[in-house]
Amino acid sequence: MLLSKKQPSAAATQWIEKVKYHKNRDSYFKFLGNPHFRYTAFLLVFLSLWFLLQVFWFPPTKPTQTKFSTTTPKPSAGKCNGDVAVYVYNLPAEFNLGLLDDCSHLNVYTNMCPHVANHGLGQPLDNMDLQSSDSNPWFATHQFIAEMIFHARVDNHPCRTWDPSKANLFYVPFYGGLHVSSNFREPNHAIRDALAVRLVDFLQAQPTWRKNNGKDHFLALGRTSWDFMRTNSGPDFGANCLLNLPCVKNMSVLTVERNPWKGSNQHGIPYPSYFHPSTSDQMMTWQNMMRQSNRPYLFSFIGAPRKGVGKAAIRDEMIKQCMESTQCKILKCDHGNPKCYNPSEILKVMRESRFCLQAPGDSFTRRSTFDAILSGCIPVFFSRHTAYTQYSWFLPEEASKYSVYMDEQSEESKRIEEVLMKIPKEEVDTMRATVIDMIPRLTYAHPNASHSDLGFEDAVDVALQALAQHVRDKV
Template identity: 80%
Template sequence: MLLSKRQPSSAIQWIEKAKYHKSREPYFKFLVNPHIRYAAFLFVFLSLWFLLHVFCFPPTKTRPLPETQYATTTVAAVSTATYEVHQNPKTAAKSSSPKCNGRVSVYVYNLPPEFNMGLLDDCSHLNVYTNMCPHVANHGLGQPLDNMDLASSDSNPWFATHQFIAEMIFHARVENHPCRTWDPAKANLFYVPFYGGLHVSSKFREQNHTIRDALAFKLIDYLQDQPTWHKHNGKDHFIALGRTSWDFMRTDSGPDFGANCLLNLPSVNNMSVLTVERNPWKGSNQHGIPYPSYFHPSTLDQMLTWQRMMRQSNRPYLFSFIGAPRKAVDKAAIRDEMIKQCMESTRCKLLRCDRGNPQCYNPSEIMRVMQESQFCLQAPGDSFTRRSTFDSILSGCIPVFFSRHTAYTQYAWFLPEEASKYSVYMDEQGDESKRIEEKLLKISKEDVERMRAKVIDMIPRLTYAHPNASRSDLGFEDVVDVALEALAQHVRNKIQDNLATAESR
């Protein structure tokens, strides 16, 4: 849907060069001249300090991930932008961040390019609806946004990020993560960086199921040839997908809208699957991860500054809705009701996205509407979830849900257990959804302030930090940090349960 790009931040190495000045004066003048004597002593001291610094504390060989611009004339420019992040030497990945906490040790498979980076060579055909070349630039962040708050900082944290690109950003973050290990024997997690979402969206119109499914089968064949797979039969392996689970769970009985069979494969069922929308009924191995929004900070200061701005923002509207009507009967009713109620209320800000409204594709306009609202209505989209939920939280706007599957059953690792602390729920089939304004006006000012404070506190763990950032720069846990920590615990429990079951037989 949207795009984005950029970020620098590099470690600056400096080496002090002592200059030896040869004097032609006799040695006894060196002894009697206090200025020369002081300079000599200073030179000796600095030389010794320099030698100690070089040999005892060698400079870290850190190389930042590259910044690149999208070139409209060549796909190679985009390919280069995303390739180099995966070519960092081992020493760079190990030294660019502080030591991991010990609970997570993730090994990243170096897959053949056809499963990830090679797909970007044909970026203009990765989606049947849009040219993805500008979106895959900058490790999936897309193009930079220069008209946003904080955009003038040294490292612009704002990008027009596509909503279905999480798999690329996740990959780039793990490549530079402090918990990454290059030794599979030390790993408790094995990350399979398959760009399944980008691949499946390129095949939506492929009528031949064999062709549509071919790369998924090929991936499983590759994994089953790896010794690391067989230790736990893939139970310690995981993939991250930027599209909803429905795009990978084609069934013979249901309508064919272009999905493949990846998540139906028995081997994949052994793995853990991170996806922006899990199947609430058949997705026991699926775990929801947030959609990427537009904000990708590389420092704690950027995050704290943004949170402070959201706490201080003026919100003249009680509620707002950003979206378009839906044609499908099951989705149209609640959206039509929201649009109707919003149009009738002076307390509601409506941004209609039908008829190609360009404001709906402008991140600054989307953020402005939400920043001016106390509550943001989150109707289900083409599926249960929508990226707007995370845009809302980023804006400090309290989300209002009408289906439990929009957030509550999706993102257990990321959201508080008590939904009422940060959100409002109205059953789309109930009477409350027919009187949205009335329901929201009943919430006390104190409760609104408490909920907004909680929403703003949630921003860091729902944000994808810039891939260049190390944890020492961040000072907070982002989506990838939270996911890896939760995954490691989940995998430990799963393996222990399997061992206990085997011993009881």
């Protein structure tokens, strides 16, 4: 853009002409008698006039500076827009932090001590991208640890209030997922349910609860809803009865997988992946890397075969088709393949693929869906309950803009490569761009991130805003 040069005022023009006049007379003084005296006298007069004109003729002005931005403007994520005011209960330690004292027994299958470190982010990962950043955004995050990360983020959130009279949301930071996973093998149902029952008793005794009978209260759980919905007549999978308690049914429950049929008060939140940025620069750098990533494979599958007729069928079909195709990259996770526990290996496969097959896991959803989106890989779903009925707050309403769907019982699922090959390149590029744009809102930012530096809305921001609107409609 060309900037026009400001023209001098009439007064300024006159002054310029005066200066020219006196400069032209300098040579004349040299020929007068005692030229040094005359020159000195003239100089003193000249400086005096110049000083007086500067003070009285030209008014003082403030300097202006035009700034040109070469980067995308950062949204103001450091301030609360007024729609959310969340009060965090200070629960007795037995409901959350006290559980961590026995972290080695929080899961019947694995030692959770390394995973509960760093507010639930787990251990820092080396040999990942963006290592030159001021802070390392990569962690070996456990897939069932969202409740701890959520708690840490809300504790440091700009929309948090310490005054319950000003709150429109009341967060109950119960580590229910960690507790239930430590009691899967407990045969006595009363013992398995005891902590959940004590939580309900505590809440019902609070004045803040009685105001709206808990309708403005919410939980965030890191495991699927099925782990908290045991009934006396149904099968026992080691679950407790938390979500079936009448008190909890009044609340909103955030969970990594909701019950599509009996979960009207349940809302899906993303599984945590490995990336937890502290700044918008880290996020934008990663997104740009995913846009430029070379993807030599048409599709990929990461996973192990499953037992059981329903689960085994579609997975066996995927593994078979992928192994027979030269355009598919497979990472089989049976027999304890160590690559399947290495985040860099997992993300490498997805970053090299245009489409990532997302078969249901032990339940409908799987953490791999969010690993794929983080890698800019377009997810291919075979059950609507893997994403579409789960994460309505986070995903575009029109599923075809960011994903491909093949019903696991359809003929399409038997010829995956053929179906994917028919999608025009321009459409694939548009879908991938949408997927990469989705990364921030499906990511859990580092809990210690400065709100002025974060510059984007993460999964917790999205959940709080949607939850506030949901409560306003309900209360």
